[in-house]
Amino acid sequence: MAKTAPHRVLLLGAGKIGRMIAKLLHECGDYEVAVADADAGTLERLAEQTPVETISLDADHPQQLAAAIEGRQSVLSALSFHHNPRVAETALTAGASYFDLTEDIETTRRVRSIAERAAEGQIFMPQCGLAPGFISIAAYDLARQFEKLDTVRMRVGALPQFPSNQLKYNLTWSTDGLINEYCNPCEAIHEGRRVEVLPLEGLESFSLDGVRYEAFNTSGGLGTLCETLDGQVRELNYRTIRYVGHRDQAALLVNELRLSQDRDLLKQLLERALPITVQDVVITFCVVTGWRKGQLVQITDARKIYQETIDGEPWSAIQLTTAAGICAVLDLHVAGRLPRAGFVKQEQVTLDDFLQNRFGARYQSRVATRFSAAAPDE
Secondary structure (H helix, E strand, C coil), X not given: CCCCCCEEEEEECXXXXXXXHHHHHHHHCCEEEEEEECCHHHHHHHHHHCCCEEEECCCCCHHHHHHHHCCCCEEXXXXXXXXXXXXXXXXXXXXXXXEECCCCHHHHHHXXXXXXXXXXXXXXXXXXXXXXXXXXXXXXXXXXXXXXXXXXXXXEEEEECCCXXXXXXXXXXXXXXXXXXXXXXXXXXXXXXXXXXXXXXXXXXXXXXXXXXXXXXXXXXXXXXXXXXXXXXXXXXXXXXXXXXXXXXXXXXXXXXXXXXXXXXXXXXXXXXXXXXXXXXXXXXXXXXXEECCEEEEEEEEEEEECEEECCEEECHHHHHHHHHHHHHHHHHHCCCCCCCEECCHHHCCHHHHHHCCCCXXXXXXXXXXXXXXXXXX
16 A cells, blocks of 8 residues: 655754754654755754754745745745734645744634635634643543533742742743743633733733642633633633742743733843753643533643653754644644634644644653542442
8 A cells, every 4th residue: 555645744943842843743754854044054043953944044034935945735824923924824825734833813813704715625723732732632622521611720830840049930931921921911701701811910820740830811722712712701801820829930031021012022032041941840720610411510630740851952842832732733734633724723632632632642652640530429
C-alpha cells in the first residue's frame, strides 16, 4: 500500500513557539514543513535543530507572503497577532487552511469574517494554543456533561518554577500577547448576560498541590466560549494564574503608571528587566458546576505540565503545550476529524480526540490532578 504524501505546511514564525512546532511536525514524518521568518539568525538557529526548509520572509510584504503560501495545503501562524488577518486573507486566496495562536479578540473576528469565503475542505481555525485553545476544549467537555449549567470557570498560568523577582514572573512567551492580556477588555458572562470586565480585576486566590496562587481577569482566554455558551450558563469567566503578589505589581505598571497607554515602552521595560526561562510550569484549572439528575454537582479538571529536555535540548512547558495544541488540531484536520469548511471553534474539538492525538497526548500524560464528582447513583 502506497504511503500517503506528506501534508505540505508553511509555518510562519521561527521564534520560541515556532521552533517547537517545526520540531514536532518534522519528526512525526507526516508533514513537509517550510518555516518562514524575517530574521536570518532565527532561521539559522531553527535549521541547526530541525532540518526543514527555511524561507526569509517579511510577513508585511503581500507578494512575498503569497509566493511562500502557494502550493501549501495548510498555513500555521506563530507570528504576532497583528500579522494574522493578512496571513488569513492570503491563505484564503491560495486555497490553504489556516491556523493561528492568537489571543487577540479583534483578530479572531477578522479571521472569522475571512472564513465566510472559504472553499470546501478549507478551514480557518484561530486560537489554537493553550489559552485560548486547549482550555476551551477542556472546559466545554466538562460543560457537556451537565443537563443544566450554572458556572464555568477557566484558569490558566505559565509560571517560572523558581520565581526570584518582585513580579514573581519570567518571560516565557510573546511579550505582545502578555501586554494584550493585561490591557485589553475581557469577555465574560455574569448573571446570564454577556459583559466586558476590566483586566487585572476579579482577584482571587486558591491552592493546588500545596502551592498558593492568585488569579485575575485577562483578555482573550475564553476564545469563542462566550458565544457558544450564551444563554446556557449563569457565570462564565477566564482568569490568569500567577504567584501571589504579582497582580498588584502588574497593576502598578499598567494602571498607576499608565503604561497601558504606551505599550511599546511597557514592552521595552519588561524585555529589559525580566529574563526568559525554560524552567517553567503550565497550570490549567477548570471548574464547572451545574445540575445532573436534579442535584447541583461540580466537576474539576486540573493539570500541571513541566518543561522537558528533548534530544538534549531544553524546551519550556509553554512551548510544549502551545505547540502541541496547534499541531494536534492540524493533525485532526488532516485526518478528517474536524468540520470540512469555514470557521472552526476550539470547542468543536472533543477532548477525547485531542488527548488521544499524538501531539495532544502531552497534556494527558502529565496530568497532576484530575477530579470528577458525579451525581449519586452514577
